[in-house]
Amino acid sequence: MLGADAKIVTFEFDKWASSSGAPSADRLDVLAVDRTGRLIVAELKRDKAPDTVTMQAINYAAMVSRFSLDTLSEAHALHLGGSATPAEARLELQEWATEISDETLGPPRIVLLASDFGPSVTNTALFLFEAGLDIRLRRYQLYETAGGERVLSVSQLLPVPDAEDFMIKPRSSASTQAEARTRRERRATIAERLVSSGALDDGAALTIVVPAGVQEDRETIKLWLADEPRRATVQWRQDPQYPVIWSIDGEAYNLSTLIRRIITESTGEPPRTQVWGPNWYRNSDGRVLYQIAEAIP
Numbered sequence: 001m002l003g004a005d006a007k008i009v010t011f012e013f014d015k016w017a018s019s020s021g022a023p024s025a026d027r028l029d030v031l032a033v034d035r036t037g038r039l040i041v042a043e044l045k046r047d048k049a050p051d052t053v054t055m056q057a058i059n060y061a062a063m064v065s066r067f068s069l070d071t072l073s074e075a076h077a078l079h080l081g082g083s084a085t086p087a088e089a090r091l092e093l094q095e096w097a098t099e100i101s102d103e104t105l106g107p108p109r110i111v112l113l114a115s116d117f118g119p120s121v122t123n124t125a126l127f128l129f130e131a132g133l134d135i136r137l138r139r140y141q142l143y144e145t146a147g148g149e150r151v152l153s154v155s156q157l158l159p160v161p162d163a164e165d166f167m168i169k170p171r172s173s174a175s176t177q178a179e180a181r182t183r184r185e186r187r188a189t190i191a192e193r194l195v196s197s198g199a200l201d202d203g204a205a206l207t208i209v210v211p212a213g214v215q216e217d218r219e220t221i222k223l224w225l226a227d228e229p230r231r232a233t234v235q236w237r238q239d240p241q242y243p244v245i246w247s248i249d250g251e252a253y254n255l256s257t258l259i260r261r262i263i264t265e266s267t268g269e270p271p272r273t274q275v276w277g278p279n280w281y282r283n284s285d286g287r288v289l290y291q292i293a294e295a296i297p
Contacts, residue, residue, distance in 0.1 A: 002111060006032040006040055007096045009072060010079035028060045031075065033093060037100030039064055039072075039108040049114035054124045057110045057135075065106040069093075072105065110135040117157060125158050134294065156213050159279065159290065190278040190293040191255055192240040197296045204236040206244065206281045208262065209288070214279075217267045224266030231262070234281065244281065255281065255289070 002008075014027040030042035041061045043053055067075075073090035080089055093100055110133070112125070117137055128135050137158040143151045194200055208225060209232075210218050225232040234244040234253075242252035253261075255277025263271045278289040 002030070002032055002040060002042055005034045007034075007093070008032050008079070009039075009093070010075045013075060015075065015078075026060065026063070028064070031064060033072070033097055033100065033105075034109070035097055037097040037104030039067065039105050040111060041108045042111040042113065045112075045114035047114070048116040048118065049112060049121050051118060051120045053112055053114070053121060054128065054135075057112060058128075058133075061108045061110050064108055067105055068102050069100060069105070107134070111138060112136070113138045113140055113154075115140060122158065129159055132294075159276075190290055191243045193293045193296055194289065195238050195240045195243065198238075199292050199296055200236045200283070202236065202238050204283065206234050206236055206283055206289075208232040208234065208259070208280055209282045211279045211288075216263055216272060221263060221266045225262070234258070 009031045011030055012027050013031050028041065029044045030040075032040040032042065034040060041057060041064055043057045043060070045053060069090065070086070073086040073093065076093060077084045077086045077089035080092075097104070112121070112135070114137075116139060117125075122137065125135050125137050135158070136156060138154055138156050141153045141155075143153065145151060200206075210216075210221050210225075228248075230247040233247040235247070237243055237245055237252060239252065242254055244255060244258060245252050246258055256275045257277075259275050259277050259280050260271055263269075263275070276290075278293065281289045283289075283292065
């Protein structure tokens with residue numbers, strides 16, 4: 001549920017202490033580490049996530065951000081049980097993430113898993129994500145087949161192209177207009193950051209991919225792109241307004257405008273949801289544009 005790049009460090013961690021040494025009653029559901037040595041804080045909810053879940057997860061992330069590799073090794077040794085020593089637990093963590101150190105541990109990634117999320121949670125999570133916090137919302141659903149087999153499905157709700165559909169909408173028209181301007185500015189920020197930082201070389205080749213969570217006719221779009229490989233290729237240009245050149249016509253496009261055109265031409269219908277372009281373009285390393293921008297200091 002956390003992904004193939006996550007290794008569990010411990011479950012239900014509660015060995016906190018205040019600066020005075022007093023124990024804390026807080027209990028973190030899952031603490032994990034990815035291949036880069038970065039911590040992952042995960043909160044699991046059996047049903048719909050309560051409105052307080054984001055603050056709860058931020059509190060845990062703040063506490064584990066003070067962990068050292070020694071602290072992490074001690075927690076993992078307790079998780080392994082038996083006669084495992086902190087030194088042995090540390091070696092296991094280093095085998096998983098070869099570059100792990102005190103410096104790689106933070107800031108932690110936050111993952112919230114629940115059967116559903118209300119608009120208050122998704123609104124807060126989207127705000128935190130746009131503010132630079134690595135937070136993910138994942139929804140799980142349990143199905144039972146006709147043969148009695150149980151199947152668990154996990155889908156990521158945030159970040160996805162239509163994440164803004166989950167936002168709580170302001171009531172007044174003036175506020176609605178201000179919010180619309182803010183959303184446009186947020187979508188443009190990624191292209192601006194990529195250009196200003198020089199994270200991509202001018203003329204760099206990018207591939208258009210169909211995100212797993214997009215609520216469009218994914219298979220039709222993928223087949224249309226594969227039918228003519230040039231449809232799925234663009235070149236990067238250092239222009240925050242029109243940063244990609246489509247190989248099909250040699251024209252410069254806004255990130256989301258080109259994706260809207262591709263969806264319309266491939267399906268014969270305009271997009272059914274809000275299009276967030278930075279999630280559709282992948283570089284040679286396999287990272288999409290929002291991930292590249294997210295890593296910029």
